[in-house]
Amino acid sequence: MNTQELYEKYKTKMHRIADVRNANAVLQWDQETYLPPKGAAFRGQQISTLSEISHKLFSEEELGDALQELLSKDDLSAEQKRNVELTFEDYTKNKKYTSAFVRALSDQTNKAFHAWIESRKQNAFAVYEPELDKLIQLKKEEAQILGFEQHPYNALLDEFEKGCTVNLLDKTFSDLLPRLKELLQRIASQPQVNDSFLQQNFSKKEQWDWGMHLIKQLQFDFEAGRQDMSEHPFSISFNKYDVRITTRIDENDFSNMTWSCIHETGHALYEQGLPEELYGLPLGEACSYSIHESQSRLWENNVGRSKKFWQHYYPQLQNYFPDQFKETSLELFYKGINKVQPSLIRTEADEITYHFHVYIRYELEKRLIEGSLSAKDIPAFWNEHYRNLMNVEVPDDKKGCLQDVHWSHGSFGYFPTYSLGSFYAAQFFKTAELQLKDLNNEIAEGNTANLLQWLRTNIHNKGRFYTSEELCKAVTGQTLDVIYFIDYLLDKYTSIYTL
């Protein structure tokens, strides 16, 4: 078999694996959107079976042999070579897991997910604890299976962000948090802005229509995706021509939906911008979780909470909700949607205190995986740190440690990518501003086509060719530096709070 024939064989195998994984993603999407309640148990079983099958397919010796042989070839294109290298990395990692472990993890994840749902209904962490505890044991086992240096949590962090470590995150947070605290204090000494206009009655139907309008304007391709409702907004992709996002609507709180729509659209635009011909191959996949999050946050915050953005969209919003917004000027609206105030719920947090939420989860996960804390200690740790760090009292578990779905998905090591995403977003957006001279005027005119094109060219089209850090350097000329994020915050809040 010559090199190109061998490469084709490898591609066919990867397509089959991608088909199974994406089929499983359809089952998951359906589980969160349309699954009737009694169908949950069998659905969990179906998802476990597909997980096991995709794991088996990706462990086949024949694939390993083909990869080994391809690695020794010198007539692959740079793109082909990179695909093979990354696949071999993934393959080697995947081979560490046994089928039994994959199934056990999938089954336990399913149990934990349903226990989490039930515990939220009862507003009692104790309902969740036994299943979560078993899942944590499996994640500790996983860290051992994967292997690590220095800290077992590093093995799990690496799953979401290659090369990310406890050392690195400790340093990042210890650089960042004092500066955020200082900024927070300066803001606290100024008069608070008013956002009461966001808590009025906004009908579900009209919010839905408004959200769909906005998403369309942001160039979400509805021929290649859709939006539905779910309890927790998320985005998921089955291929670049079928990217789905969800939202939720609170009739008494406008702030819930709009920015979740923009956020998930940011994720979706990335997926819809991946190269088609690379379906199932690493270069047809997103770079990393943090870069994915940089796209959602860039659209949600750097664009979607900017004054220029609302210069264009606020009159439209006022047309959708004339009664609710007739008394509120653009200036007051802009200030209100950027109100800074320590609070209980991560997804509703402002752009500063958001990172305290992440930090608490990070510190907690580190301890759970190293074993210095266990599931039963979560509520006390959680509540104490919310009190110490943000001076907020957690009234119950639902508003505390039961608020996020991530652990019940087995996602330990995920949260830090949210903060990294904000930092990358600030650095990318600054670079875009420098390179697209007219960017801010365009945004003020509701024209984000050039910005999207810039993201497509510099980020989306690259797939996984670069690591996060390499990509950051290729796009911005330097590796990640939180100073961009801090400057962005200073600039924004100095004006809003007249600091």
Add this chain to the structure above:
Amino acid sequence: MNTQELYEKYKTKMHRIADVRNANAVLQWDQETYLPPKGAAFRGQQISTLSEISHKLFSEEELGDALQELLSKDDLSAEQKRNVELTFEDYTKNKKYTSAFVRALSDQTNKAFHAWIESRKQNAFAVYEPELDKLIQLKKEEAQILGFEQHPYNALLDEFEKGCTVNLLDKTFSDLLPRLKELLQRIASQPQVNDSFLQQNFSKKEQWDWGMHLIKQLQFDFEAGRQDMSEHPFSISFNKYDVRITTRIDENDFSNMTWSCIHETGHALYEQGLPEELYGLPLGEACSYSIHESQSRLWENNVGRSKKFWQHYYPQLQNYFPDQFKETSLELFYKGINKVQPSLIRTEADEITYHFHVYIRYELEKRLIEGSLSAKDIPAFWNEHYRNLMNVEVPDDKKGCLQDVHWSHGSFGYFPTYSLGSFYAAQFFKTAELQLKDLNNEIAEGNTANLLQWLRTNIHNKGRFYTSEELCKAVTGQTLDVIYFIDYLLDKYTSIYTL
């Protein structure tokens, strides 16, 4: 390994296979309900991959060996023994197919489906013809793979109805059709009933609400299923706790939706009534296509087009649509919804001429599979037979040979089960009337709980334990006899048309 351990091993394997098949069913459901248009090609590929995988899993030598060994055991329960026998039958059949053939069939089915969609848009059979032709070649090949006696079409008929043959159907239709023609002539000599009240404006929203209300009354379990919209109504099951039906709504024609809702509910009640603990095993599956159809038709026609049913529901319907039905009495409504008139569209046909539609498709398929006709001959054959048999002129392909999705799904041999379903329904319903003395009064009071329980006990709970004919004998005391169907029609139309 002792017998019960071996049986457990067999069960686990069957569960995995069922998981993959049911996952594939989710992909198909999604394809017909929510798939964004550009996602079609990759979805087709994903479905083909899962088809190939479930075929491979069901071809494993290890499973065959386990089945052989189990067949030789004498300490299996009757239920276990029947599961093993039926699985071995299915296994032996499945082994005849190569993976390459399974994939080719799935791929070609996908192509034919999309060509069918496009041909309907363009209202031109020519667009569909090349892909359908390739699919027919594969189905002819499939008949050879499966093997047959006397006629290649028998191999395909057997897929949908075990033991069904051309000889048997030729005889059934030649018994039935003259009697239907005679009845039709007697009806045609009487004044036609009026159904113009069905063609008014009925808002989508209100029709939807009405349909959901009706389904709920019929005891469809919404905790274990759901209804959505699709271009063509269908029912599909992922397990007895997740059974989904779809409907479509024509704002200018009330008759489209209500009876499709009842029909699909009939299918769904069967699936929701299968034994849970037998998931993935033959006895946890429906008996056959014709028995499945007997359930949908029993509810749609024997119950849902009866006067007693509407004695209870018509006042409710009048409440949903007061303007549209205020002038129409129950008597006129009942006559209108049972109007007999030869027409173009199978799914809108009355209970008599329906079987002419089936007969034409049957005769056509027989010729396509034996090779005396090919795809290009379909429109001419179709139009000629509609003219000769029903005296209707087919104005275009969309109202003619493009109306049904079945061929594009590769389902040749399926249509006859629709007629068999009506015949079984009449025989079952007659038996239920004899055994449940108060049945007709209960239906007139909107109480169908006992009828459902009777169907659960006598039919649903049996799974595939019996063949259609065995089941019919067990339930009614004799094998299928079309006389029940003919008597039902005579009784009904004598009164409606004062024959």
